[in-house]
Amino acid sequence: MNTLKATQSNIQPENLPLVAPSQAGGWQRGWQKIWPPLMIIGLLLIVWQVVASWLVNGLEEGTFQYRQQQSLLPAPVKVFAALFNNLDVFLEAGRATLVNAFIGFVLGTLVGFGLALLMSQSRWVERSFYVYIVASQMIPVIALAPILYGIIKEETPLKITVSAYLTFFPVTVNVLKGLRSVDPTSLELMHTYAARPWQIYTKVRIPTALPFLFNSLKIASTGSLIGAIVSELMGGNEGLGVLILKLQYNAYGVSDKLWALIIEVALVGMLFFLVVSLLERLVVPWQPEYRKK
């Protein structure tokens, strides 16, 4: 009996790394997370390469027909070559777009947060503002950008304005919801402490709204980037949108570059999203999804 007991206590999960993946090495765990998406990307690249090669099969590189066929689907090898061969130009354009999108993002967040604070004061204020805020978002960016271009005329302020314009709406809607999502008992407790209205905001309402804010910032991170690129399509000197516009004039000639550019846009968007997600972990670590068991 005793020996049996001793053996049992020896077989603890900690002693069996194969059974307990949490005790295995960090790289092993990381690999387990990474390999499914990697495999899918790998498969996709192979299929892509095969189809693209088949499209230009038998055609001589550089001819019109080749370029026409290639514009249907440029081979990944060509696309990545285009990306690396033009890396300096692409990175410079990406930087110009990202910086302006980010400034617009910050401004839009401030405006959106301020509007939410204002509207949370009373239903009356909320009702008078909300209609116009929703209406403002019914104008497609592609239509708004030229209108604003007519007013602002300067490249950089235009980009920042459009990015801010696409940011403030999700921020206002989400933060307002957050400020209103406070547990009624919490508010009663604050009442029993004879807290001042601003203290109720700083101690309860705003902390409650922070997870909602970050949710909206994730939406706005990609939105503000789209805003900047669309306003760059109005013309200008720098940025990803300007580059897209330039390449479009070249019709069939540069489809590999165009695709490379789209990949860069996607990567920049993911980077922006990732930074916001990391920031969320730092600023609002108390959310259930981050809790350690």
Add this chain to the structure above:
Amino acid sequence: MLSEKLDKPITDTLVEEARPTVIKLDQVSMRYPGPGKGEAVLALSDVSLDIKQGEFISLIGPSGCGKTTLLRLVADLLQPTAGELTIRNQPASQARLNREYGFVPQAATLYDWRTVLKNVELPLEIMSLDKAERYKRATELLTLVGLKDFYHKYPWQLSGGMQQRVSIARALSFKPSILLMDEPFGALDEMTRERLNGELLNIWQTTGTTIIFVTHSIPEAVFLSSRVVVMSPRPGRISKILPVDLPYPRVFDTREMPRYFELISQIRENLREFE
């Protein structure tokens, strides 16, 4: 000084003569406006009650008897539609502004973004106490409720019973003379509830706080209180006020006393009339 008196059993007469009144309800009524143009609901009708300093009063009765309403009136979370309610000779709203009472709601209602310590410090931050004083008071109270080793835990890392202890510590943090408790142990299991009942009596005796305690549990009301206020529904009225002549300090053995069972059956019979 209070504990000396409590060595002797509290009888109604002793309470009457020795202590000043802290909470006074004089023919208080509360009528909730009905939904839309519907009829108004009379939640409390002509309730008069004097609560003396250092008493432990339980409010008990079936659902809808207005016991929570009564507690909320004292807390100035509701205002009576008739009658007069004073706390230390001032209106309830003034008493609230003077932070005369701490409130312990049914759910612990702790803030997830604050540690246990910071949760207890919250009322003190609102009252603009300096950092050192906040820390001193919060650690004192957490020690009192037996959470010395949990200062830096977050609420979601605690069990339900521990969360209620934090909630009680928070309500006591600014040293109010009155503690208002709305079924604080209602969601806990029987064992935890009994343990917390004992701890609450200790806290009551060390701090000398006057407590109003709303509960659904007859044994809990009898074990804790110096007086049990039995209420009847529709409209909410005080049906009977029962002094509990069990000796303090009340301990495990108190629950085995014949008098304890007598009082429980007495209240149970009283409540049966409303069915």
